[in-house]
Amino acid sequence: MSLIELSDYCLNATGSGNGLKNFYFTLSDGDICSIQTDSSDDAHNFLKALATLVYPVNGAYRFLGEAVNFSDYRELLPIKKKIGYIGQDSAMISNRTVRENMLLMRYYFENSLSLVLDENASKFCKMFNLQDKLDLRPGDLRSVDLRIAIAIRELTKSIDVLLLDRPEDYFGYNRFALFKEIIRDIIESGPAVVFFSHDLNFIETFSNMKILIKDGTLTKVF
């Protein structure tokens, strides 16, 4: 069964993109899909559509075989919970500390405020030298640290699908190698990944499926 299946899907254009017209896309467990495109806005739009952050003009979105109802945003929440989205517009809540942001989901679902970061999150924070900055507000962090904190929050979610938008820009040159190590481990644990990257080495290393978005159409390359 497909994790995500988009059929007859149509997306409005954003920025300098062309939008996407009546395309079909399917993503299964273990798929590592890279996006090639003539417009980064279209790739960004497509990733946001997969995250159900952008609503379609028409078409059907199926998650684990079940049709998704876009008429009520609350019905999208269980799907969003299963998707990790690391994009240029990912954010943290600015009036909470970085630690609280990382724990927000657990605060809510475990219904407790006396929680500590799990082992993975602590390990990643240590790797990226964030452990001293966890009690700062997001606005007090350098932008690269903030992006890494967001990435850690998303990577430590229990996800079925991971969406990455230009990870090489997101993490910066110095820390991209570290991120690749992490992503390698995450891929081994099973979630499907869809990413848009300009880094050929990253694409060749990880992707086992490619899609091309050009002039508003989406085609599978192999």
Add this chain to the structure above:
Amino acid sequence: MLSLTQKLVKRGRFAKASVNNGLLSTLMYQIAGYIGRQTLRSANHLLNLFAFTYRIFMLIFKRPATGRALVRRIALEQIYYTCVQALPIIIPIALIIGSILIIQFTKISEQYDLGKTTVLLIVRELGPIITAFLVILRSATAVTIEIGYMNVLHETEAIEMAGIDPMLITCLPRLVGITSAVLCLFVVFDLASIIGGYAMVWTITHISMGNFLGQIGKAITGADIAVGIVKAIFFGIIITVTSLNHGYRIKKQITDIPVGTSRAAIECVVYCLVSNIIISAIFYM
């Protein structure tokens, strides 16, 4: 067409009756159309506000099992920001207003019951409305700005991506927090303004203290307290819902935030004044 009509009307050049009638009827259509559109827009906005209020209240009645600790904490933070941090502002204002009113009342104390006049003005009318204005100035604007920023900077999306309903952790705690804060501040305002008046009576007038407090004690009724509580609750709900609604209407442009904030503040003031009249009319007429 309208500009031509306006020019002709301004210059008073109506050579032919038919032209005159045609232009005037066009002008009337334009005016009627404008009034109609504005009325529909206002009605639509009010219905949106009611629907939004309904949505928030449904969250209270549904009481989802998850997230209660988080919602409780945010509500307590909101009470702290709106009520506790407002005390150094509201107490001096209440003392000043109470003092001013008592000074004026003492001049007419021979003709009217001082306690009754104090209760009539401070407890029934000024207390709730000045408290509401202060909360609008401090907290309603802050809430609209905060929610507006959260939308523009994709923070609301971040909450959704965690699988959490943003309304549950942004709207519900603010409704509870601000409404409780308005209620508490209203009590503080009434007490402070009466104490301010008490101080004034003590220092500069010939009216005995016991007489003054006795008059207030006699004048205040259960209905006055009930009306104060009802007003405070209504004002709290109106302020929260209006400010949140305007915050959520801001989608992408950061320049929409000041516009939305200003509209939210003005609407809060108008709705509070109107509901004040309605509640007073219901209870006292």
